[in-house]
Amino acid sequence: MKMIRLVAVLATVGWSNMIHAQDLLKKVPEEAQVVMAMNGKAFFKHVDAAEVNKIFQNIGFFENVFGKKNKISKENIQELGLDLNSKAYIHAQITDSVQYIGALFPIANVAQLEAILPKDKKIQTVNGLKTIYTSGGDMRMSWDDHTLYFLGAVPMFNYFNREDVRTRYGLKEDPKYNYNDAAAVTTVEAYPDTVYLDTTATAVEVPPVKQGEIEEKEFEEGEEFIVPPASPPAKGTEIEEDEYAYVDSVLERDEYQDDYYKVYAEVSQHNDSVKNVLMAQWVNQRFSQILDGKIGYSKSKTFSSMKDNELMRLEMKNFNDFYSLYYPMDLFYGTFGAKPIFDYGYESLAGSLIVDGPQLKFVGDLGLDKEMTKYFKDIYKNKFNPKFFEFLDPNALGFISLNMNSEAYIKHMPSLVKKVYGNMAGDKVGNIIDLFATIADVTLDEKALGKVIKGDNLFVVNGVTKQEVKYKDYQYDDDYNYTEVERTKMETLPQFIWMFSSDDTRIFEKIINLGKSENSIEDHGGIFELKINDRSGIKPYLLIDKGIVFLSNDLQKLKDIKSKTFRGKGDASFVSFVKNNPVSLVFNAKQVPSLVKELDIPIHRNIEETINELSQYGNLYFVSKKVKGNNAGFEIGVDFPKTKPNAVSFMVDAINKLTLKFKD
Secondary structure: OHHHHHHHHHHHOOOOOOOOOOOHHHHOEOOOOEEEEEEHHHHHHOOOHHHHHHHHHHOOHHHHHHOOOOOOOOOOHHHHOEOOOOEEEEEEEEOOOEEEEEEEEEEOOHHHHHHOOOOOOOOEEEOOEEEEEOOOOOEEEEEOOOEEEEEEEEEOHHHHOOHHHHHHHOOOOOOOOOOOOOOOOOOOOOOOOOOOOOOOOOOOOOOOOOOOOOOOOOOOOOOOOOOOOOOOOOOOOOOOOOOOHHHHHHHHHHHHHHHHHHHHHHHHHHHHHHHHHHHHHHHHHHHHHHHHOOOOEOOOHHHHOOOOOEEEEEEEEOHHHHHHOOOOHHHHHHHHOOOOOOOOOEEEEEEEEEEEOOEEEEEEEEEEOHHHHHHHHHHOOOOOOHHHHHHOOOOOOEEEEEEOOHHHHHHHHHHHHHHHHHHHEOEHHHHHHHHHHHHHHHHOOHHHHHHHOOOEEEEEEEEEEEEEEEEEEEEEOOOOOEEEEEEEEEEEEEEEEEEEEOOOOHHHHHHHHHHHHOOOEEEOOOOEEEOOOOOOOOOOEEEEEOOEEEEEOOHHHHHHHHOOOOOOOOOHHHHHHHHHOOEEEEEEHHHHHHHHHHOOOOOOHHHHHHHHHHHHOOEEEEEEEEEEOOEEEEEEEEEOOOOOOOHHHHHHHHHHHHHHHHHO
């Protein structure tokens, strides 16, 4: 545990400022699918290290991590021995059997580093480097005078759940609970208690797994955790003539459950022990390959040329293959009888965390294959209706916009479905997907449907409003007979409006006429109330006006639109988001304080100032940009107040104030 805490410490203080040292990029394995660089020089260009130290002091960072008796200073993070003016790197490589997670930190003073290491850890010399391991041996930390290395291994659930793999490594199968016969304890035929060890592995001293020690187990996605039933029969159910038979069966079942959990714990302990030994062995094998230069090293030019405003950069290659390794294949196979490999056409992911004055943003690109690039360019090539811009009120709480070409989307939809899901061709599921895609291709008229809903959408939340809502309740007499009554209460509801363009509104008009004949739509002078059974109290109204379909719960605003008395002026920054990006999601942070008061939300006095300070913020946003080349760009950002020189300085100051308040 101390080892893991130490890793967290060194990663946390990876943003610091000392003398310049070599870039460790040449030591990052070329095979790593994920690489993240932390640019300490850029971070401390924008903030004073003394301010960061204050945060650590307020939260008792050094005392809690290193102990009160440790000789290291409690005032300065620069005394941890790391040369943090250079870049630090975190990298990951994922295979079908194991995921390797590593890190590289430059060292400025090895003596200072060794002074903070856990005193109860044995230091070994492995591959010519001083080395310590976690208790299970699945994480290794090694260092020389210039570089601190971390490498850990985590087993992949899908791999070790395969029958051939369980047999190879002597893993036991989880016991099965017998629901029908509580007296019949399911036996588990264990594999021999042997572990496959590769004799070519580097000989190291790995801490042994203690017998009888059950390590904490986390259940992976898709793994079934069986909870045996132990509830009595429902009321009114006939029981056996022997009034004690049920009691005996419950006691017998409880005894069986104890046996079941005992066997389950033994199996889990055995399997975890085997995996720990394998992970320890594989970590050392991989470490040796990295140090011996038997694998290539990263030559990314973007990492080596990071700018002074880039705090962090992330790059992922073979993105589609990367996340597919985490699919719960057993669940897919059990449900559909097939193990799909979803092909979304994503080849890579890259991005940087950038500070730009008071703005902090993550700017990234999603690399697409040739086929998906064509689809994206066609689908997101559309002009937004400029009539929508006047509804982007500067006081709005937030909005979502989606601007796509419906005609192109419907045209490419069959091909998209077959690309993503159709690689199961040859089996039943694949054939069904292919059939539906073909039917859609033949029957859908993309030009006609594209006129009904052109594809530009704007959904705006203008705020909240209090409204009287009717609801049904029950009133009981002395004999517990109830009568249904109607009551009212005040609810706080979001005030929204959704709009989209339509060149052919005949379908909507026919739906309105049908609804009116069925008394499910009420006409308010050309504005139509949709009568829905919704306990939230939201009443949606529909208006069709000059090629735009409006849906809103603000009846007065729709009346103003219809009577042409509505006068709106779009906020310039909001209009820019919608006009220049196919997808945008914007939250107006400065409206939060008034919203909190209006909703009567109780807040702790320690964060009251922080909440009120949000009135000085700008926008919190996400945008998806148009495709350039084969890259679909995106951006996530927040506009901080301009009370500090830059966004990082403001964040550190805000955290400092908050930690100081909680300290008091």
